[in-house]
Amino acid sequence: ILRVESMKKMYPNSGSGRRKKENDMKKKRWFLENGSIFLKELIADCNGKSIPIRSFFSDQILKATNNFDSGCFVSEDAYYKWYKGKIEDRSYMIKKFSEDKVTGNRVEEVYNDIVLSIRMSNHSNFLKLLGCCLEFPFPVLLFEFAEHGVLNHRGGVMINGEESLLPLS
Template sequence: MGCMDYGRALREKLFVENGSILLEKLIASCSSRSIPIRSFSIEELLKATNNYDPFLRFHENGSYQWYKGSLEGRLISVKKYRNILYTEERDFPFTDMVICAKMCAHKNVLKLIGCCLETPSPIAHAIAYLHTAFSRPIIHRDIKPGNIFFDQRDIPKLSDFSMSIEIPEGEFEVKDDHIVGTYGFLCPFYVATGIVTEKSDVHGFGSLLLELVTGKTWRDLYEYSETASFINFEDRIRINIVKIVESAIQAGEVEAGLEQQLQASLELAQVCIDWNPEFRPTMIDVTKELRRIERCIP
């Protein structure tokens, strides 16, 4: 959707799955070059179109509306798509953007300057963007609660890229013997080998997701059992998660009907923290799974 807003009512449901579609299409199209469009916030587009003033609407059909607008001192047209995400037309906005991005240098093609695809899982998407939007993937290396801030609309924002590292173009990993990050969120494979991959951030996100879902820190999860054990860290975490979830359900702390979503979220988190990076999903896969889980909420 060129410079679009799917509507405030849909904002909480949109981007995890659909942002990944756009990223995949753009990345395939751009042949390792930087993605040539900007990302705009809902507020920017609301301001540009005077809250989608009907008097500024100059064209519409069954799937979208066109509005005149003004952004950063320039006249723009904003294409606002209707809710077609679960129809056979769902790929149309993304195909539209990709082709416009490729053709923007032509003098007779409307120039695409950006899009708006806000997300209910913005941190997952932000990490996926770092990994896929550039010819040299950027690995954050310090995904943790302390590096996430909330704006005035309670939308989380990823911060602190001081420990980030780039993977050389055409490569899948980079070696760095100077181990950085936060204990409890560090990828064990990275700590053991010094090898940084996209899956290093997946582990950090999995640890973050565990904290969000269980309400427990990694230390709490490890020490939850009443008796000491010589089993490894990963197995102890899994065992204690089961105990925590079962206790919460039995105590009535889990909202009715959400047990399935809770379990799915925990399973996703656990596969993200697998010791073997090859068994972890990509961040694109993580965002898709989060979207699937969200759609199952009654």
């Protein structure tokens, strides 16, 4: 034990401290990269008009989703997953893009999806985008909570991972 303690004193940035610093640097890099792309797309689409959405920290997202635990999982699409979470006593639908599935031209589609979400936020048939977190490889989006579930690509409603098709009449 004494030897481990003396090693920690000699090399204070080794072990978990170094990992934390590396993780902090990754978050900062993602924040800057995502923020610049996000801002560029947003300004181009909104003609310079201000669109207020809240910025969240990754710690808040991870806590709200219990580290994106399956118990918080709602639905999945080809390029993203929906989770439910609660931050400061408010329920949110949290959209996380899949890092391993978004490559090449799909990266631009992520940012187009964000801009489209902002544009459609005032429409009554779309979830309202309330905020985002730029401290992940792709921005994580926070929408108003969909208490009746979310529509999937086949027109079914996803509630707690279970699909229920809507009636035709």
